[in-house]
Amino acid sequence: MDRNLSTTTVKENDLDRFVDSFNETMQTACREAFETINTQNKTKQKKSVPRWTDSLTIMRESINALRRLYQRTRNIEKLRESRKHKKLEVKKMINMKLEKKLNSWKEYCNVVASLNPWSHAYKLATGKIRTNSIMITLRKPDGTLTSNILETKNIMVDHLITDDGEEDNQHHKNIRKITPEMIQNLFKKK
Numbered sequence: 001m002d003r004n005l006s007t008t009t010v011k012e013n014d015l016d017r018f019v020d021s022f023n024e025t026m027q028t029a030c031r032e033a034f035e036t037i038n039t040q041n042k043t044k045q046k047k048s049v050p051r052w053t054d055s056l057t058i059m060r061e062s063i064n065a066l067r068r069l070y071q072r073t074r075n076i077e078k079l080r081e082s083r084k085h086k087k088l089e090v091k092k093m094i095n096m097k098l099e100k101k102l103n104s105w106k107e108y109c110n111v112v113a114s115l116n117p118w119s120h121a122y123k124l125a126t127g128k129i130r131t132n133s134i135m136i137t138l139r140k141p142d143g144t145l146t147s148n149i150l151e152t153k154n155i156m157v158d159h160l161i162t163d164d165g166e167e168d169n170q171h172h173k174n175i176r177k178i179t180p181e182m183i184q185n186l187f188k189k190k
Helices: 002-011 015-033 041-045 053-072 077-116 119-127 150-159 170-189
Strands: none
Touching: 077 170
């Protein structure tokens, strides 16, 4: 890319064509180098019903299976009635689960909305809540990983904050010696 641009600048007299060529080259390089996020897939995922869970999906599939069994049973009246009752029981269970979740969500929204209508519930509904990623493990200098957050914090502090004064010359040592005295003198004056 670099060689291509340098030869183009030497050969090209038309500035507009050169800028277009440069722009096209940069866009191609960026498309190849950077990972792009497909925003259409994100919006499709956010449109799902938040109260719907995997267990409810399984229950819905079982209701559909029971309904098909019920519809196929036409001649034996007792079997047809038992399948109908079984289907209705599973349907009631799903409706109860959905109703509990919905009532819980409504209660939460009412409590939060009474305090601040643009708070957490609004952000949840619009999909504007971001979860912060928490760094749990780091690789130690010996190659092993940290096992808890305290150990991770200590490794970060040791790496980012170096010990001060190891390579001081005489001038810095004198300043360090004088500084506490100067601070005490400042507080005595006040």
